Amino acid sequence: MKKVFVIGLDCAEPTLVFEQWREHLPNLGRLMDSGTYGDLTSTIPAITVPAWASMMSSRDPGQLGFYGFRNRADYSYERMSIATSQAVKVDRVWDILSRAGKQVIVAGVPQTYPVKPVNGYLISSFLTPSTLSQYTHPASLKHEISSLIDGEYMLDVYQFRTENKDHLLEQIYQMADQHHKLIMHLMTTKPWDFFMHVDMGVDRIHHGFWKYFDKRHPQYEPGNPFENAIRDYYIHLDQQIGERLELLDDDTAVLVVSDHGSQPMMGGICFNEWLMQEGYLTLEYQPEGIVPLEKCEVDWGKTLAWGSGGYYARLFLNVKGREPNGVIDPADYERVRDELIERIAAITDPEGVNIGSVAHRPEEIYQEVNNIAPDLIVYLGNLRWRSVGSLGLNRIHTFENDTGPDDANHSQEGMYIYNDPEVQGRGRGPKRHLMDVAPTILALMGVPNPGDMQGGSFAG
Amino acid sequence: MEQKGVTIWFTGMSGTGKTALAIRLEEELRGRGLKVERLDGDIVRQSLTRDLGFSKEDRDKNIERVTFVAKLLTRNGVAVLCSFISPYRRVRANVRREVENFVEVYCHAPLETLIERDVKGLYKKAIAGEIENFTGISDPYEVPESPEVMIDSSTETVEESLARVLGTLEALGYVPSVGQETVYSADEEAEIEARLAALGYL
Numbered sequence: 271m272k273k274v275f276v277i278g279l280d281c282a283e284p285t286l287v288f289e290q291w292r293e294h295l296p297n298l299g300r301l302m303d304s305g306t307y308g309d310l311t312s313t314i315p316a317i318t319v320p321a322w323a324s325m326m327s328s329r330d331p332g333q334l335g336f337y338g339f340r341n342r343a344d345y346s347y348e349r350m351s352i353a354t355s356q357a358v359k360v361d362r363v364w365d366i367l368s369r370a371g372k373q374v375i376v377a378g379v380p381q382t383y384p385v386k387p388v389n390g391y392l393i394s395s396f397l398t399p400s401t402l403s404q405y406t407h408p409a410s411l412k413h414e415i416s417s418l419i420d421g422e423y424m425l426d427v428y429q430f431r432t433e434n435k436d437h438l439l440e441q442i443y444q445m446a447d448q449h450h451k452l453i454m455h456l457m458t459t460k461p462w463d464f465f466m467h468v469d470m471g472v473d474r475i476h477h478g479f480w481k482y483f484d485k486r487h488p489q490y491e492p493g494n495p496f497e498n499a500i501r502d503y504y505i506h507l508d509q510q511i512g513e514r515l516e517l518l519d520d521d522t523a524v525l526v527v528s529d530h531g532s533q534p535m536m537g538g539i540c541f542n543e544w545l546m547q548e549g550y551l552t553l554e555y556q557p558e559g560i561v562p563l564e565k566c567e568v569d570w571g572k573t574l575a576w577g578s579g580g581y582y583a584r585l586f587l588n589v590k591g592r593e594p595n596g597v598i599d600p601a602d603y604e605r606v607r608d609e610l611i612e613r614i615a616a617i618t619d620p621e622g623v624n625i626g627s628v629a630h631r632p633e634e635i636y637q638e639v640n641n642i643a644p645d646l647i648v649y650l651g652n653l654r655w656r657s658v659g660s661l662g663l664n665r666i667h668t669f670e671n672d673t674g675p676d677d678a679n680h681s682q683e684g685m686y687i688y689n690d691p692e693v694q695g696r697g698r699g700p701k702r703h704l705m706d707v708a709p710t711i712l713a714l715m716g717v718p719n720p721g722d723m724q725g726g727s728f729a730g
Numbered sequence: 731m732e733q734k735g736v737t738i739w740f741t742g743m744s745g746t747g748k749t750a751l752a753i754r755l756e757e758e759l760r761g762r763g764l765k766v767e768r769l770d771g772d773i774v775r776q777s778l779t780r781d782l783g784f785s786k787e788d789r790d791k792n793i794e795r796v797t798f799v800a801k802l803l804t805r806n807g808v809a810v811l812c813s814f815i816s817p818y819r820r821v822r823a824n825v826r827r828e829v830e831n832f833v834e835v836y837c838h839a840p841l842e843t844l845i846e847r848d849v850k851g852l853y854k855k856a857i858a859g860e861i862e863n864f865t866g867i868s869d870p871y872e873v874p875e876s877p878e879v880m881i882d883s884s885t886e887t888v889e890e891s892l893a894r895v896l897g898t899l900e901a902l903g904y905v906p907s908v909g910q911e912t913v914y915s916a917d918e919e920a921e922i923e924a925r926l927a928a929l930g931y932l
Contacts (some may be wrong), residue, residue, distance in 0.1 A: 384897040399918040404894045409880030431928045676930045
């Protein structure tokens with residue numbers, strides 16, 4: 271039976287790995303040359319949570335019942351809950367493998383805190399409060415990590431919103447190097463049949479440094495000191511990947527995957543400002559300064575819709591009998607929603623050029639809709655523009671994030687590289703969906719598929 | 731949800747906080763409507779095993795009798811909280827084998843801290859040679875290799891330890907979840923949200 275080694279690179283952009291920097295990435299290149307690689311379509315929304323959970327369970331976000339990091343806990347206007355591992359009510363691939371007696375090592379995969387027991391080892395990811403928390407299974411692994419790593423184990427880069435880009439870069443490398451040391455240690459000292467690690471540094475460096483290298487970015491300036499920062503990080507990771515690959519035998523299949531891709535961020539749409547302009551959102555009074563919606567006095571009796579900020583926008587409707595001060599009659603729900611879809615599609619940039627926004631109805635994109643989904647999932651500029659939820663800017667467009675600078679947004683296509691030493695690779699292969707990854711892992715390891723996964727295996 | 735019986739075994743040297751944590755857990759579980767029984771080393775030794783001493787043989791017998799009771803209660807749907815030093819791995823492994831639903835909570839604090847705390851005045855006596863077979867001083871404590879939860883009472887509060895034990899019990903399906911409150915404290919949740927906002931996710 272095969273072993274499977276999964277290299278997760280959060281936000282890794284296929285065009286950079288497959289084309290632009292391929293010649294600089296010899297180890298990933300070797301995997302591509304003798305394997306099969308292509309685009310890996312992400313979830314809608316294309317964001318770390320729910321994408322990794324969707325990938326590892328082969329269930330869409332609607333089935334999973336969470337649509338982002340933070341979700342409405344009920345139909346009140348305020349209560350939100352963070353989607354931790356407790357929100358994942360279905361098996362992920364390592365749960366199935368554990369029950370089948372396979373030894374698993376799962377490190378840094380998003381949405382694994384609080385930790386749950388596995389047949390092997392698990393180290394949680396960046397939704398962990400701190401290393402004082404129980405972030406490993408078994409509990410004793412935490413102390414093994416402390417002995418191995420200099421300083422504190424980095425669950426994420428800290429102080430991400432900084433203009434001190436040198437310091438941010440240093441942290442990203444420090445995290446990668448620390449995690450690499452741990453991975454090498456685990457690979458060589460613990461038994462495993464399935465090994466998966468997700469590097470979050472790729473996502474962090476994209477968001478922090480994209481404008482410095484991508485000529486398409488509105489704020490790109492040639493000759494800046496960080497022009498090669500992202501490329502050099504990919505090279506660094508490729509070297510580390512090479513060291514890990516040397517430890518693998520011919521019975522091990524390798525998957526390199528990302529949960530979504532990346533693209534330059536053109537700017538931000540102040541979504542709630544836009545809703546106010548369009549007459550859907552009313553405040554009791556204008557805030558002083560730039561204020562998150564949660565801190566504004568919303569006149570709910572005159573508000574039909576409100577939105578949230580992030581890499582994509584979520585829109586919620588204020589429905590009678592559903593929300594506490596709902597105003598939309600249920601009979602008018604679809605009409606209002608249709609109207610908003612049309613108006614969102616007509617959003618333009620400051621020059622009046624349509625930015626190509628798309629609003630998705632959850633029931634049209636998911637097999638089922640569990641818990642409380644947004645009424646619309648909105649891709650502003652098809653993810654080229656982020657959503658800014660704060661009010662007080664008094665304009666629709668902004669080129670500064672309400673929480674600080676951000677250079678990149680996500681794109682719908684991530685990447686996969688599938689390399690099985692016993693299978694002839696096909697080179698550039700078909701586009702797959704990330705829900706195909708879990709069935710592929712099970713097929714490779716000869717473990718029965720539960721039968722209700724949405725994706726299909728591309729093994730063989 | 732029908733209550734699934736479980737034995738939660740708190741092991742660790744004297745003074746590491748096993749009983750304090752078990753008492754808090756008992757309160758919390760009763761508050762959630764669960765049937766709970768607590769078997770504490772100090773109390774059991776005054777009744778069920780009052781004929782036993784602290785030689786290795788007697789320690790083994792002590793745990794054997796407690797295991798019998800815990801197994802009985804667990805299979806009748808009770809959450810059994812056992813706080814015993816139980817210093818030997820082989821013996822703890824035996825409890826795990828006997829009781830199908832078993833969660834081991836290793837309670838730790840550095841020996842220097844325990845000696846300094848000396849909650850019951852026993853470390854001083856043991857160091858002076860007045861008590862024989864005292865775990866950590868004249869008898870060994872074999873650290874668990876794979877406990878489900880490990881707490882360190884020298885670096886965390888009882889409430890923090892409680893949250894982690896509860897998180898594990900919820901994750902394993904022994905205790906119904908009451909939602910996000912048991913994953914993050916209010917401060918932790920605020921910190922995580924701030925971090926997510928700074929990363930651009932919110």
